[in-house]
Amino acid sequence: MSDKGLPATMPAPDGLPRNKLIPAVIAVCLAVGMATLDTAIINTALPTVAGGIGATPASVIWVVNAYQLAMVATLLPFASLGEVLGPRRVYLGGLLVFVVASLFCGLAWSLPSLAIARVVQGLGAAALMSVNAVLLRHIYPFARLGRGMGINSLVVGLAFTLGPTLASAILSFASWHWLFLINVPLGLLAMWMASRNLPLIEPASHPYDRTAAVLCSGLFGFTVLALSSGVQGGHGVLIGAELAVALICGVLLGRRQAGHPAPMLAVDLYRLPVFALSSLTAVCAFCTQGLAFVALPFLLQEQLGHSQVATGYLITPWPAVVAVMALIAGRLSDRIAPGLLGGLGLLVLSLGMGALALLEPGASALDIGWRMAVCGAGFGFFQSPNLKALMTSAPVSRSSGASGVVASSRLVGQTLGAALVALCFHLFSSAGAQLCLWLGCGFALAGAVASGARLYAVPGRSRA
Structure with missing residues (x-):
């Protein structure tokens, strides 16, 4: 699918024909769902994995860190490679690497072997995530792009929601190795569907640096x-x-x-006000999410006295409502400015974070649950419209670079959030969890301001 003749800030208008659109969407969502699920599922099972390979609790964290570090380091290089080789080839190559690495993760016998396999798996996941958004931009017709972004966000939300439950289900009848081996048949199915249905996108003429x-x-x-x-x-x-x-x-x-006409560190895209504001909005929102998801288990277990199992159930309303609201917000963003939807969503998220910070000992499950649901509703209203704003504010020729920024903004925000949690607990151990939630409240409010500013950015250009 060539970009010739298209306006600079508009995606390909026609998308794929219906007989290819649905299989392509399933393939993309299946691969992204696996990459997301792999993060959620292993966090829950870390104690079991540590026991299985004879690792200490402090050292087994490298099973998570190796995967995340490989992703953060290579997202933008893979996005740039997608511009040169075409997103389809990078996606299929990343999927192959992810499947093979998952097999080796499942066959690992020690912490070093598992950590190395996780690095390779993270490289495959980075390739998948770096071009995911650009493929969606060409799969869906422009009039339904917001709906498509909503479906993608729905899959990601469901993966986070089902991760702990699926991990518990697998470990109830199989060893921890199957947490990784389950990716092999699913990945092969996604590869088969993707190779037959993903769009061919004209690559850029410049060489890969x-x-x-x-x-x-x-x-x-x-x-x-x-x-x-x-x-x-x-x-x-x-x-x-x-x-x-x-x-x-x-x-x-x-x-x-x-x-450079298409720099790997996309400074050219950040000169576009709507794009820059959308990226800032994403970093603020995902920092809020990182602060909340790391701090909430400590608040619920150590200060409110809930068990580990109960904590999982109490947090579930957040990602569950995100999944539902992301789909609704995606449809709305085809008719309402994403800047408005994202701003309202992050304002609601800020209020929800403040409500969670005010929880007191003795709070009932209902008191906690509705606060989680409010946060999930706010985050869900931000996610799909912001994704659409990021992709449609960039020129079609730089779609792969924009897609890399989408994924790196999310990872940078989550990493910053997790680091701030560690800092808060180091400085204020007893009140660390509440401070994290108040910080998240502030970041969400800053994101709401950045999102709303897109409504007034540079008249005459594509508005978000």
């Missing part, structure tokens, strides 16, 4: 490592060295790609 890819990975990878080392009380010399490497990579990357 391998040196820039290494520098970009170093910038994000060492920044995240320094952030993790800092909040975990790492040695100052180590943190300084990691920050220095990240800074050097950033400076060299900026110099190397100055004047």
Whole structure:
């Protein structure tokens, strides 16, 4: 599908024919659902995995960190590769790597072997997530793009919701290895459907800059490592060295790609006010989510006295309502400005976070549940419209770069949120959970302001 003849800020208007649209949507959603589910499902099972491979609780966290670090470091390089090779090829290659790595995760016999397999799995997931949004932009006709983004958000929300339950179900009759092996048949099915139905998108004419890819990975990878080392009380010399490497990579990357028509670190897209505001909105919203999802178990268990099992059920209304509201908001964004929908949603999320921070000992399940539902409704109203705003405010020729920014904004926000939780508990141990929720309230409010500002950004350009 060529972009020739299309306006600069409009997606391909026709989308896929119906006989290919539905299988393509299933393939994309299945792959993204697996990548998302793999994060949610392993977090729940970490104690079981630690026992199975003889790892300590402190060291087994690398099963999660290895996956996340590989994703953060390579999202933008894979997005740039999608522009050069075409998103379809990057998606299929990432899916193949993800499936093979899942097989090796399931066959792992020690912590080092599992961590290495998780790094490779994270690379596959990064390739999938980096071009997911650009594929959706070409799968759906423009008039139904918001609905398509809503379906994608619905799948992600369901994956987060069902992750703990599915992990418990698998572990009730099988070993932890099947938490990864289940990806193999599902991934092969997604590959078969994707290879037959994903759209062919004309690649860019510029070559792939391998040196820039290494520098970009170093910038994000060492920044995240320094952030993790800092909040975990790492040695100052180590943190300084990691920050220095990240800074050097950033400076060299900026110099190397100055004047590039499609820079890997998408400074050209950030010159578009709607795009920049949409990315800022996403970082604020996902930082709020990261603060909440890491801090809430501590609040519910240590301060409100609920069990681990009860905590899972009490948090469930948030992602469950996100899944439902994302679909509704996606449809509405085809008729109502995403800036308005996202701003109202994040305002509701801010109110919900404040309500959670005011919970007192003795609060009933209903008191907790409705607050979670309010947060989920607000977050769901932000997610799909903001995704549409990010993609449609970028030129079609830079859709892969925009798709990479979509995924990296989410990961940066979640990583920042988790780091702030660690900092809050380090500085204010007894009141750390409440402080995290109040911080989340503030970030959501800042996101609402950024979202609303899109309504007034640069008259004459594509508005969000």
